[in-house]
Structures are given as structure tokens and as C-alpha cells.
Amino acid sequence: MTDPGPFEAFLRDYQNLVFTTAVRLLGRPEEAQDIAQEVFLKAYERFDQLSQSPTVGGWLKTVTTNLCLNHLSRYRARLSFFTDFFSDDPDSSREFEIEAPDTACQQAQEADFKRLLEQALQKLPTRQRVPLVLYHFDELSYEEIAARLKISLSKVKTDIFRAREALRKVLRLLPGLDDELADRDLDQEPRDIQGQKPTSLWQDRCLFIT
């Protein structure tokens, strides 16, 4: 059997990769930790081959994704996951609350924005988060996602569209991105009492958030 010494170093190197993949798909850190543990136990059984392989990162990511999708379909199949997936109600997307940044609005750092984006991603409903993650992080096509999740192509497109729209408000919190998005979205931006566009949407949002 494999010596646990080198395996512990391997574990240290790849734990964040595996956990990140799992938590983004599952949206629950506790479940992601269980999946990560299962992935590493599988890796331990094949450690002799894996330690020599240059594609170990890819292997771990693929196994994690497969285990997460299996987990979602197995344990939530009859309960919420597939009822979520097959729900065609256009108004079914839930709003999520965005936590206030730690720092003052003016000094809001990009780290805060990244933290908010990560939180918002994990708070998306499963039916929206899973296809979005597969599209943007695993770079699967819409067709591949539909085949993978066994749902229709139009459902994949609609769910990803809704997920992006839900994340739009987080993107607009960062002044630079606010301007980038604002070029096309002037009609969607809030205006003050005099009908003037706020100087920064970040400042504007912070008034509501804090």
C-alpha cells in the first residue's frame, strides 16, 4: 500500500483545487468536504500512477465533477434537484442577499468583490449554479451540459441566462465593471430623485447594503 508521507504532500498541493471544484458545484461546504475526502481516497488507491502523471490536476477535477453530479442526482433526485431542473416557472428564480463588504465603500478592494462574487455564486439555486459552473469553469458547451445533466438545451440556456442576470448585480458593485456594463444597460440603472445617474453604483449600492 502507498506510503502516506508523500501522499500528504500531494493532498496539501491539491486540496484547494478539489474543494473549490466541489463547493462551486454543490454550494455547500460540508457536502463539498465529504466529496473532497472521497476524491482523495480514490486518488490514494491509484497514487502510484497518479504521482507520476502530468495530468493529475485534470484527473482530480474530472473525478470531483463526476462525484458531485452523482451526489446531486442520487440524493436530491426525488426531492429538490430534479424538481428544480424540470421547473419551467419563469419566476421561480430566487433572489439572494449580498452581504455588506468588510471595508468602507470607497476603499472597497477587489478582494471584497471576489469574495462577494464567490458567495453569490454559491448562493445561486442548484439548477442555475450547476450549468453555470460547467459552462464557465469546465468550459463545456451548452449541448454538452444538456447531455451531462439530462435536461433540454433550452432549459440549460434559460438557467444559465438567469444565473448570469442574478450575478449581474454583484458585477455592478465594482466601479470599473459597473461602467463596462453600464454602456449597454443605461435603462436598468437606478437614478436619484433628480433623475441623475449616480456617480458610482458601488457607492449607490452600499447605501442599501450597509
Added chain:
Amino acid sequence: MSGHSQIFMKQDSPSSKRLETILHRELRKLPPVEAPSSLIADVMTAIQARRQAAWWRRPWLSWPAPIRALTLCLGLLFTSGAFYTLGIARTFVLERIEPNALANRIESLLSLGHVFETLGRAFLLTLQSMDQPVWIACLCVIALMYAACIALSSAALQVIAKRRFPRN
């Protein structure tokens, strides 16, 4: 216009495409999520538990190579032995079975059918002797009991589901 058709129209708008590009860029810039500090310890504990477990309790792939080879040979031997024995047994039974004995067995099974037929007739006679209102009331009670069973089991499933898998 339905919600879906509106979405399909919006999906191709320049604003949506721009959002997709920006979101893709920003998501790809996200740093990895820090794994919990207990993950390494948990994995190492699970590995330790596996190492301490007797070899036959571990997955077959991690058994010692000679034992794996031996069990594979034994498995093959057993399967081919089972097929061979089944073939012999079939010939043995076919050679020894008497056609008359088989016919007797079938006849005894058919007599069981007669018992059920008599019971069915008795049931029909009872139904015919009942007044129509009583007959309808009985059917209603049966239907109500059936519906109550379904409702109770659905409610129980919902309660269990909510406790085990609270929606995020």
C-alpha cells in the same frame, strides 16, 4: 409573450453577450476556495483506518496481487463449474422425469385454479345480493381509504425530505 420567449430574445442581445464575456472573465479570475483545515486530517484518518483494516475488508483492487490472481482463478473456476453442473443437472432431470408425473403436477396446479374460481363466484353472488346504495358506499369507503394512504405517505415523505434535504 411567455417568460421563456422573452428570455430567448434577451439571450442574444448585445447586453447579454457583454455580460457573458465580463462574467466569464471575472469568474475565471476568482482565486481557489480555501479547503477547510480539517480536510487533510480527515483524509489521513480515513486512510489510516483503511490501512489498519484486514486486507479482505479493503477494496478488491488493493488486495495483495497473488490473492487477487487466486480469487480471479477461483471465480472463473466457479463460474465454469456452475455452467457445467447446470448442464449435467438438466440432462439428468430430462432423462429421469416421467411424462405422467409431470402431467399430474400440472393437474394439481389446475385444481388450485378451480378453488379461486369458486371463491370469485361466491364474491360476485354476494355483490349481486347487496343493494346498490350499499355497494356504492363500499366502493366509496375503499376509494377513501386508498386516497388517505396516498395522502399520508406523501405527507410523511415531505416531512422526511424537508428534514434531510433543506433547500439552499
